[in-house]
Amino acid sequence: MRNDTPELVKKITALFVVAILLAGFFVAFKEMPKGPSVNVNQRVSRLYVLKNVQTATKLMKSGNFFTKGMKPLRSDVPYTPIVFGKSSNLEDGAANVVTSIVVDYRGFDTLGEVTVLFLAATGVAMLLFGKEKKRKKKTEPSLIMYVGTRIAFAVIFLFGIYIFVHGHLTPGGGFPGGAVIASGILGLFLGKNGYEPNHLGLKVFESLSGMAFVIIGLTGLFSVKSFLANFLPTGTIGDLYSAGFIALIYIAIGMKVGAELSAVVNSMIVDTEEEWS
């Protein structure tokens, strides 16, 4: 692909590949379902939602499911409308349905995602490892920059914390909240040449928040017998103290992402000299 072929051949091959892909996509588009057709499967087991894995296993073993003519759940159980601020003890209890999918139903994917970000930050720090070179920059930031970024940092920090604490009520959650905090710290870097964050503090914060997420998962494993199970009560929908452990996990993720992205910004801004001693 990236070898010594002449320029024109490379361009024509690239155009050819792109054209084939776009043609394939158009073929696929003609067959995609259109309009509000949510494809709800009708033939899957009645064990639609069972909060207790042990009950499920017991029912499985007693053979209660292999009867013919089984009706799908939707005609079994009538739908009760969910009222904001009044319905309580729901299955998941978060007002933000996207959050309940990200953290509760597909929480294992979120654990993987936090790991990906952690590994990327570790890789960046590993490749840029070395002794710091003191480089003299030509201009110092002005006084307005210095004071303004510090004042703004307080507001930005608080805003970031608000975003990830309210992840189960409003759009947002751990990842945007952490990114906002890191952008506040980027402002501190821009305000003064040679700004040094507390490296030990960032490292400890990051490790402890990551471990907190996995420990919450392991608590679920040892108490309810399923990794990353939601073992806290779900409360009334719309309250701050609702939705089980979603708020706890998003707090851990928010702090971790904030500390991590600050470390990445630090690694990239500071010049280092490689040491292979």
Add this chain to the structure above:
Amino acid sequence: MNIFNNAALLIGVPLLFAFSIPLFGLISKELAKWVTLLTIGFNATFSLYILLTHKFPTIVVMGNWLPPFGENLYIGPVAALLVSLISVIGLLIAIYNLWAVKRGDVIRFSILFLMFTAGASGIVLTGDIFNLFIFMEITGISSYALAAFGPERRALGGAFKFLVVSSIGSTLYLMGVTLIYTQLGTLNIAEIAARINQTTPGLLTFAGILIISGLAVEAELFPFNGWVPDTYTGAINGVSASLSGIAAVSAVYALFRIAMTVFGKSGTYVTTYGKIDLMAVIAILAATTVVIGELSALSQKNVKKMLAYSSMAQMGLIAVAFSIGSELGVYGGIFQLVNHSIAKAMLFLIVGVLVAAGVGENIDDFRGLWKRNPFLALTFSVGAFSMLGFPLFGGFWSKFSIVAASVQRGGWYDFIIGLVLFASVVEAFYYLRIVAYMFSSDVEAPKIKTPMIPAIPIFILAVSIVAIGVFPQIVGNFSTQAANEFTHKMSEYVLNVIPTIAAH
């Protein structure tokens, strides 16, 4: 449906310790390497326990929501065998790293290596298509950073090429997954496998091509394997060993899980739904990979590049074996996968010891190795003979089954097996060339002392190659059950995960 939720520790414990290694690293650098080693050791012990006490087939439920409404891991014979293989090879390479990785940022290297192994185990264990993408990214990101580690500057070019090609591949895979989601509404492998008949053929074929292109990048198939020579040559030897022994294994598994279980149509030979038979497409690509890999390896003078091309060609051979679609073919493929990981990892570790002792990387530098260090020469020969398929070494049984399976299939597979046999002859030539150089006695050179720590994994791998060669049942029994899982997708996979789904 058996539920064995404690197996979530196979992923949970490495994650916990990976997050805690920076804190251990504040105490000492050696402690970080030991934490990695002990955690991979825990993984290896647990997965061998699952394999040898026959605790499969079982599912692991994540988040207390039963599949398909939540995620699950599926541990069948394939997963049990491959997780044990990955964890044991990871453990042996971690022992090698205790000696080899001393300079630079050792703490972060240990974190990345631990998560690389755990990510590859995750790919093999998971039962959900999007979860497979996430674990593919975990393995990918740690391998980009690991490949760029080292004092040499040629590591960077290889790592960058690997990063770009693999990212494009992951994006193509994600697009394919999304296209299937629009028509089926689910992301669970078992449910998609059972309901694949409900999709339209055009979308199914195109999504299948996208997904297979994405996975073929990591599985080193033509034309997506341009990254292999530069990355394997530039990376340090421990990383090259793990790329070929761990990452490629999980990628080939994922490729055939999608092609044979998700898109597969059972019959005398497994083919796929859709307008084109995707198994035939993979067979053609894999055969091309074998021929190109072997011919390129012939003309190399650098041992690492030669081993890289050989690795690429062997992955093609394994893919050919799987794509035959019969039980004997899949048996041969899985057996060859196990043999190749063990042998190739050992060869790279030997090259690592030699390079550190001052022997160069060119083939000519291997002259007279038998007199300088008989242990390394002997183990290198054992590895080479296993790759060739000599009797009494592990590779013999697997290559024999592959040839037998493809002769059984007949048709145009005769042509493919002709290509493969031709490639084996070429392979024999360049491996025996090195063995002959090693045993030649016309060069006087100082003796090389074998360092103690890396000799342990090399010795264990060599012994296991000979053991598999003499007693093939060690791996053969599990491979037969694994072949059964791939060829009978409904009874062996889908109904074990969702027992009440109505079959198509």
Add this chain to the structure above:
Amino acid sequence: MMQVFLQNWIYLIGAISLFGIGLYITLTDENIFKIIVGLNIIESGTNLFMIAIAWHPKAVMPIYTATNHLVVNGKVVSADPLPQSLVLTAIVIGLGTTALALTIAVKIFEKYGTLDVRKIKEAKR
């Protein structure tokens, strides 16, 4: 019905065009930073594609508030929340890849002195 087709199709066509443009840039440019920009455009296209699938013209947001009801008269009118959670994950993964790619680019410049991918080749054999 044509309205339903067209409104969703425009977003899908836009996302796929972004994907195509990004792929062309990545395959043909020779400056490392342009290749990384091309990767980012590919990822933006993919994320937009995934969100566009979750939408239909009468969709409301999938968040319960005092005035927002997701199920009206027994029919589900909210947008599909699952692709939105997939996109959250995919964006973060794209961020990780870009950070690592930029670091490798910085080190390539340090050691080779050039940003041209055609010039960072080692000897053939």
